[in-house]
Amino acid sequence: DPGGLELGTTYYWRIDEVNGQNVRPGDIWSFTTTDHLIIDDFEQYNSLPPTDPNHNWIYDTWKNVGVHLWTDQTHECSKKAMGFSYSYNRFSVYSETVRTFLPPQNWTANGAKALELYFYGMSSNTVSQMYLVLNDGNAEIVIPYPGDANDITKETWLPWRIGLQELQDIDISNIESISLGFYADPGNPSGGGTGRIFFDDIRLYSSRCLEENVPDADFNSDCLVNFVDLEEITSNWLETGYNIYPVAAPNTPV
Secondary structure: OOOOOOOOOEEEEEOOEEEOOEEEOOOEEEEEOOOEEEEEOOOOOOOOOOOOOOOOOHHHOEEOOOEEEEOOOOOOOOOOEEEEEEEEOOOOOEEEEEEEEEEEEOOOHHHOOEEEEEEEOOOOOOOEEEEEEEEOOOOEEEEEOOOOHHHHHOOOEEEEEEEHHHOOOOOOOOEEEEEEEEEEOOOOOOOOEEEEEEEEEEEEEOOOOOHHHOOOOOOOOOOOOOHHHHHHHHHHHHHOOOOOOOOOOOOOOO
């Protein structure tokens, strides 16, 4: 039993044969763990009738009448996503869907450092404040989407990343529930709003090497500048081509 394994890490082991005083070393084996843990990718849900023992409806897990399983609009290679039709007014000032974890999830295990999810908007959506809520059973934290509120009107998949080190007010080793929701645009707090958002690939990562974070000298895009990049330079620097610049003839003196 190797115990808890870190995300995105290569492990090695060897079995030696012992025969009396003689030891014959075995081959070295290795494996690399995945770089993420799935909180919910929505692939496990289905639309089977309730009489089927394998039925697993999404709105039995994500509590809200506006939740539905979606297959036409999904992120990357996934086949399913969660659609959430939100609606609020001055009497019901927010709209959210909640998933409860039984048992609670320990997000400190396996070296997780970041929470990531993707969302896809609709051009007809009312501009609203999107937010995420985490609850540890004793306290909860509300995390507003830090990007442009108009992002929920963009019909493209956009990432939302949250560093776990930012979550100081709750116990991330005992996450009991996660919520996604919307409330009125602060510029129009008394107005109503409706829309539909698609969510997919809610995951935990040990680290995220994002294009915008890659240092200039990082040639293999692993967010590190080290001997691997030096090797890349030395093996390819003569293959970068060349430039030809036109040169005008000097003026003929009169």
